[in-house]
Amino acid sequence: MKALLLLGCPEVPVQTGLALYIGNTLKAQGFEVICAGTPSAVNLMKVADPKKAYIETYINIDKCIDQIAEGTFDVDLTFGFIHKDSGLQYLATIAALSRSTPVAVVFGREAEPLSKEVGESLDGVHVVWAKAVHNPLPLKKKLDKIGEWATLVRDQS
């Protein structure tokens, strides 16, 4: 199975740490992990993971959406890292084009209202949120409760 980590603007510190943590968990559970995002967000990941221990494949965010829209690429889970409205819009776009289950990882100072909006806007989305800006542990605890990520995959065929 494949999972896509869709990174938003990296201005909130917890994003990179959480993305690497989720990448590690997914990889340990047998997922192929692909990461897409803005150049800065992706570069933060690459610098933190030079040996590609957590994330093996990176893809340009526009190219990623292009390929999903054209049906040449798809995944089973899409993790949208959301701390502002634009993050929701990107995840909504992938959710409309892909067969994958959308998972919204919502953080930042506006996490609570944003998580409600995400939940109300996207069908079948799994939302994990915490008002985390510098400290990723509240979100890590919630992510750990999920256990096996494969159970969220809607199309197991």
Next chain:
Amino acid sequence: MAGCIEQMDYEILLKNATFKDTLRYITEHAAKVYYVGPGFKVFDRRLIGLPPVPVGVGPSYIMLTYVKPCHGSFVLKLPRDEEEIARIVAEDKKYNNKRKSKG
């Protein structure tokens, strides 16, 4: 800006907004509004956003949303292009039929 839009003579009508703001702006300011699905290409650029995504059309312009990950949503006004408008109108019809059939 990337793709063809970058090289066009565009005007920014709204910037650093939420997607809902851009939806409201286009609905209130465009002469006619069509709705398409996210990922639909206008001027070779895929539209991003919660469906349905609005595209405004007027006598001399096409008005669309442009979402940037770090800077929020924008409304851009681009010169009217008949070929693009024909595609937008056809997609609006197709998209509405799809939504109706889903109930």
